[in-house]
Amino acid sequence: MAAKIIDGKAISQAVKDEVTKGVAELKEKTGVQAALAVVLVGEDPASQVYVRNKGIACEKCGIKSIEHKLPADTTQAALNKLVEDLNNDDSVHGILVQLPLPKGLSDDEVLNLINPAKDVDGFHPINVGKFLTIKKYADIQASGVFLPCTPHGCIELLDRSGVDLNGANAVVVGRSNIVGKPVSLLLMSKNATVTIAHSRTKDLPGLIKSADVVVAAIGMPEFVKGEWIKPGAAIIDVGINRMPPKEEGGKDRLVGDVEYEAAAAVAGCITPVPGGVGPMTIAMLMKNTLQSATQFAAKK
Ligand code: NDP
Numbered sequence: 001m002a003a004k005i006i007d008g009k010a011i012s013q014a015v016k017d018e019v020t021k022g023v024a025e026l027k028e029k030t031g032v033q034a035a036l037a038v039v040l041v042g043e044d045p046a047s048q049v050y051v052r053n054k055g056i057a058c059e060k061c062g063i064k065s066i067e068h069k070l071p072a073d074t075t076q077a078a079l080n081k082l083v084e085d086l087n088n089d090d091s092v093h094g095i096l097v098q099l100p101l102p103k104g105l106s107d108d109e110v111l112n113l114i115n116p117a118k119d120v121d122g123f124h125p126i127n128v129g130k131f132l133t134i135k136k137y138a139d140i141q142a143s144g145v146f147l148p149c150t151p152h153g154c155i156e157l158l159d160r161s162g163v164d165l166n167g168a169n170a171v172v173v174g175r176s177n178i179v180g181k182p183v184s185l186l187l188m189s190k191n192a193t194v195t196i197a198h199s200r201t202k203d204l205p206g207l208i209k210s211a212d213v214v215v216a217a218i219g220m221p222e223f224v225k226g227e228w229i230k231p232g233a234a235i236i237d238v239g240i241n242r243m244p245p246k247e248e249g250g251k252d253r254l255v256g257d258v259e260y261e262a263a264a265a266v267a268g269c270i271t272p273v274p275g276g277v278g279p280m281t282i283a284m285l286m287k288n289t290l291q292s293a294t295q296f297a298a299k300k
Contacts, residue, residue, distance in 0.1 A: 006271045011161075016061055042072035217257070
């Protein structure tokens with residue numbers, strides 16, 4: 001295997017260690033205890049796991065975690081009221097509503113209600129719009145805008161692995177609002193020349209063959225083939241696909257959107273699944289919560 005493995009576990013731990021230090025320093029200097037409120041509606045098993053993991057990460061970083069668990073039959077009005085109460089609570093710096101919401105509740109309505117200054121998921125149109133209008137990555141970071149966690153995590157992985165994005169040809173496969181679009185904008189803000197591919201794209205293998213950087217966010221197991229990869233390219237695999245066990249009685253497997261072994265044989269560096277982008281999402285959430293608490297303390 002030729003490629004360097006981009007170790008998302010180690011890099012996410014480094015980010016969380018920085019956050020832990022920052023949270024302690026903020027408390028010491030200003031008395032502000034960083035706090036994240038997570039709202040979970042219903043009993044979706046995957047969402048329960050995500051919320052639990054966020055709570056554990058908060059605890060490790062010294063961030064106060066406030067969990068609100070509401071039944072699946074919660075009304076939109078009750079959910080909106082909770083978000084408004086959290087908006088008005090000065091001891092809460094970040095608000096995260098775990099998606100997807102149960103049927104009958106509107107994701108958009110509740111996300112738009114979150115105070116943009118507490119929108120640590122980076123999904124509020126004000127944060128999306130602000131970051132869209134700033135050209136350079138350094139200026140985006142200095143602006144105090146909240147970046148969405150998974151796309152920001154992809155950039156952090158590339159940065160901390162020493163991948164030079166300046167003038168690089170980047171191909172992002174996927175154009176979703178939560179991954180493809182924002183990661184494309186962030187790559188462009190780092191001076192990459194970005195092509196966004198999707199289900200109607202012609203000659204995806206040819207496009208990928210020209211890419212110095214590939215970000216795959218499709219949701220289809222091992223869709224990007226090793227033979228499409230340009231030798232030496234950096235590969236960020238966002239995909240998380242649950243597959244049945246290889247042997248009877250074995251455990252389910254998680255695979256990415258890239259044919260890992262074959263791609264790793266030619267790439268310069270690559271993220272594994274699991275252990276690549278996945279752990280970065282929560283680490284960047286912790287970073288955003290510290291950023292929010294710091295911005296709150298500066299306004300006190
Ligand atoms: P979406 O389903 O919202 O978007 C998938 C994108 O892939 C769409 O833009 C779609 O194109 C494109 N696509 C589908 N088929 C093809 C094809 N044949 N050729 C080229 N492009 C295609 O997914 P998400 O962006 O939400 O998630 C993508 C993956 O990332 C999933 O596996 C998800 O689980 C994972 N993920 C991982 C996270 C993490 O923390 N690591 C966080 C978020 C997501 P079109 O728009 O034309 O339909």
